Amino acid sequence: MKEETNMNLEKVFYRHRDIFLSGKETFFGGEKIPVQFISRFSLEQQFPEFALEWFDLSRSEGSILLKWNFDDDIPEDGYRVTISDQEIQIASSSKRGFTFALREIGNLTKPCRNGIVLPHLSIEDYPGFSIRGIIEGFYGEPWSFEERKDMISFLSTCRMNTYFYAPKDDLYHRENWRIPYPDDIFQNILSLKTVCDKNLIDFYYCISPGKDFDYLSEEDYDMLFSKLDAMIEIGISHFGILLDDIDYTLASDHEAKFRRTGLAHAHLLNRIDDYLRKKLHHYFLTACPTEYWSYWDTAYKKDLKQTVHENIALFWTGYNTIAESIPAQHAKRNAEYLGHDLILWDNYPCNDVNLNRLFLGPNVNRSSLLPQHRHIGVAANPMNQMEASKVPLMTFSDYMWNPQRYQPELSWEFALERYCGNDESLKTFYKLNKSLRFYEFQNNELTEAITNKDIDYLNCYFSKIREMALDLLKRDTKLAAEIRPWLLRAQQDVILWELILEGEKSKLESNNQRISIQLAACDHHAAAQLGESTAVKTAEAWGYKKAERAYAQRGG
CATH class of the missing domain: 3.20.20.80 (Glycosidases)
Known part of the structure; x- marks a missing residue:
């Protein structure tokens, strides 16, 4: 995960309690904002290391003044930011409020040709919970x-x-x-x-x-x-x-x-x-x-x-x-x-x-x-x-x-x-597992497709799952290791859908038996349930039953 950058206006207004825009911007050549830092919060304050991702303290030419002021009227962790063409002013009652303000300013930068721009605005923000x-x-x-x-x-x-x-x-x-x-x-x-x-x-x-x-x-x-x-x-x-x-x-x-x-x-x-x-x-x-x-x-x-x-x-x-x-x-x-x-x-x-x-x-x-x-x-x-x-x-x-x-x-x-x-x-994986233990986010199109036996829609849906599982199983990341059981389960659900698809086309009894065995195989992978188990729901809605004995006889 990368640090969030370049907020659009919808995010800007959503994330901040009060924000006032002027419509003006300042251009900076390069990838960072060159600043001269002055602390009026206390006599000794170090500039936080993480903020060097957005701010350059080494340049004097083209720098903008960054002032940090103490204001005890601002709630704990809150901040006030004012950005103009001459300076950036941050006021807070705590060091944490200052660091939050710096992150928000960094997030507001927008890339442009040969540099970045910073909008002129004022933000007054503080948290609801301490x-x-x-x-x-x-x-x-x-x-x-x-x-x-x-x-x-x-x-x-x-x-x-x-x-x-x-x-x-x-x-x-x-x-x-x-x-x-x-x-x-x-x-x-x-x-x-x-x-x-x-x-x-x-x-x-x-x-x-x-x-x-x-x-x-x-x-x-x-x-x-x-x-x-x-x-x-x-x-x-x-x-x-x-x-x-x-x-x-x-x-x-x-x-x-x-x-x-x-x-x-x-x-x-x-x-x-x-x-x-x-x-x-x-x-x-x-x-x-x-x-x-x-x-x-x-x-x-x-x-x-x-x-x-x-x-x-x-x-x-x-x-x-x-x-x-x-x-x-x-x-x-x-x-x-x-x-x-x-x-x-x-x-x-x-x-x-x-x-x-x-x-x-x-x-x-x-x-x-x-x-x-x-x-x-x-x-x-x-x-x-x-x-x-x-x-x-x-x-x-x-x-x-x-x-x-x-x-x-x-x-x-x-x-x-x-x-x-x-x-x-x-994104596909997260959307598949969006529902909560106590709240199910309805995918009305998917529900309708199951009810109406919309094979084209479902085929496209499970194709995305197949591609997602193959892609994520190849990755050597912390997340991929954590979700591996659910990716393997996704592959079992895709197999079940492919058998259902064959069964719907051929209407052969042998296909019904294979679907029943695969339903039991999905049960065998119950330690990892993929979202709302759409493939199993589809099979059950369309009249297929699992065959536990048949699966056991195959060494499952």
Whole structure:
């Protein structure tokens, strides 16, 4: 994926809260904007290295003045940009806002003959959520540290600012939370924190002690504090305590002490908060309660509301673990019942409960009004497939930045354009896997073709799939390796369609049997389902049945 450049006007207006165009432009010979940089943000500020992709600090001739000013009235991560023929002015209240502004200016450059042009305009922009990023919180094989570093760099390019380290199957995060990290893993965490710092991404270290934490044992508290101390020593000041997916029935001695689970959990969180306050001048603590979904009141939520320290933010996932929709009314009620700032833990595009599927469509059905109801952040839980997660995460980044303006289809089109460029094979693959676990994007033409037995349309459709699979299977890329099972499944679906085509032409019983066997073969590849399994749907709609015995007899 290349850095997004050369936005058209539709993108410009979509991506920015307020933009004012003058109709004028400045021409620069060469491929970069020559600038003289002056910082009025603070006395010592280095020009970010990534911005040298667009800006040239080495030229004096033909340079334009680039000023960076401090303005505390601009919300965190926001910026104001003014471009004229004499200078570029950027104002922000943070270094991150400045870097976002630089990226946007770079994206606005347009190539022309013998150089580039930069439009004269003013932009005033700031995010809707202060916390915007991902939580690596899925079950299954965690990402490698190299994958995490890649993702963190990606988040920075998408105007996101947060990475929650919370892999369920990291043994030292959950199952063996008491045990210190082995030195090699700890060094990798340190390296990951360094990459976060370089990319201005807030690194949240999360730990899940709830499965067997003894709320009456000072030894358990000491072990937990020791784990946090190790992270504090390497500069981590953002933490998450995750109490999700546990049996939260209290043991008899705990019940005698605390009476209810919510009070026991509140005691744990408050102890951690008190400890961090003694250790750090500045820190942020968030927690995932055991009742992390639903929008109705409970005794557990009431205990958290009344007892947990006010500064601790809480996660929730909507009315369900994977919510089909999150309307403002649900968000408002849950914020009232929990009485704390909330971070939406969005379990899309996570596929750990549907490992045979890839969910590559846009984020949908999330209210634009969440920030009005104490929602300070959104953390998307990606798929086990890191690289394949990037396109849906791009749509999330648009929602997180400006939920009021967010349009799922438009964001998805822009994300495909940015990620795939002119690569038709990649676009075909993403379009085949656009549907979500809870929302099916209808291809009305395809549905009509199946209903009406439009063989010409379907033949063209499956020809594209055949060409796509052959092309992508040849590639030696991270994405190609991740999606290989789905490409092999695509080939099985193409074979099924070719047999259906033969069967429709010949009407021979032998062809019916071959189709039935191939249907079973597709079932055999069920570990990778290609989108909505159009070939199987076509066979079933046209009256073909699978023959499991016949397939088994052939060694399947």
